[in-house]
Amino acid sequence: MTGQGPVEIDTSKPHPARMYDWFLGGKDNYPVDEEMGRQLLTLDPRVPVMAQVNRAFMHRATRWLAQNGVRQFLDIGTGIPTEPNLHQIAQQVAPDARVVYCDNDPIVLAHAAALLRSTDEGVTEYVQADVRDPGTILQQAAKVLDFSRPVALSLVALLHFISDEDGAYELVDRLLAELxxxxYLMLSHASGEFDEEKAATATEMYRRRGLTMALRGRAEIARFFDGLELVDPGVALVADWKPELGEVVEVEGDEPVPGYSAVGRKP
Known part of the structure; x- marks a missing residue:
């Protein structure tokens, strides 16, 4: 494990990784995370389903990438371990896959031992750093990954916590420039274009707790893939990205889960 300092967990405000864990039924969260989680449920009771749909996309996309020859993965915004993790999916296909996880929440470090159960042939490592510090991430990841060979950059359910003012597009460009x-870039992103009033309410709920929520529309999400070759079906609803690969979560009702996903190849 690299880049970590003392494990000091801030329980004074909710953290997206711990809230995500709570939505998925995990135990590695705190009352402040559950409190906000329950408030979000009053806004949209399908939030846990959204988390499940998002995770299923990560499984499908990782499997597709490994089946198509990718042997190195850099997963930023890892979150708290929930099996199967990305490295387990990748190493099921390619036991020699090398995976570097990165997250800024110290609680993820506290559970990193669960992340580090790699195959004998492969490697799994963890870096504690923030996506807003791409230089540190790349420097630490280069100790495990060979940046002269293709890498899949995973930014799953992360960029809607990074505003344009914080340089979301520039951060992605900086990371991809080193690869x-x-x-490949694999990405999923919540969207506010399906219910703008609900999206505005959610954004304000986050703001009041000192958190950023930057819900983008499909065209804005597609911008992250400028210069990349999109894998079919392109920028699609999260549930609609290659469902034939399996692990599709059943969603009740006719309303789509409000988010998009895509995978793009660097030429």
Whole structure:
């Protein structure tokens, strides 16, 4: 494990990784996370389903990438371990896959031992750093990953916590700039374009707790893939990205889960 300092967990305000854990039925969260989680449920009771749909996309996309020759993964915004983790999916296909996880919440470090159960042939490592510090991430990841060979950059359910003012697009460009031709970006992102009033309420709920929520529309999400070759079906609803690969979560009602996902290849 690299880049970590003392494990000091801030329980004075909710953290997206711990809230995500609570929505998925995990135990590694605190009352402040559950409190906000329950408030979000009053706004939209499908939030736990959204988390499940998002995670299922990560499984499908990781499997597709491994099946198509990718052997290195850099997963930023890892979150608290929930099995199967990305490295387990990748190493089921390619036991020699190398995976670096990165998150800024110290509680993820506290559970990193669960993340580090790699195959004998592969490698799994963890870096504690923030996506807003791409230099540190790349420096630490380069100790495990060979940046002369393709890498899949995973930014799953992360960028809607990074505003344009914080340089969301520039951060993605900076990370991709260090990766060679044949690398991939896999991304999922919540969207506010399906119910703008509800999206505005959620954004304000986050703001009052000192958190950023930057819900983007499909065109804004597609911008993250400028210069990349989109894998079919392109920028699609999270539930609609290659459902034939399995692990599709059943969603009640006719309303789509409000988010998009895509995978793009660096030429």
């Amino acid at each position: 060679p031709s044949g690398s």
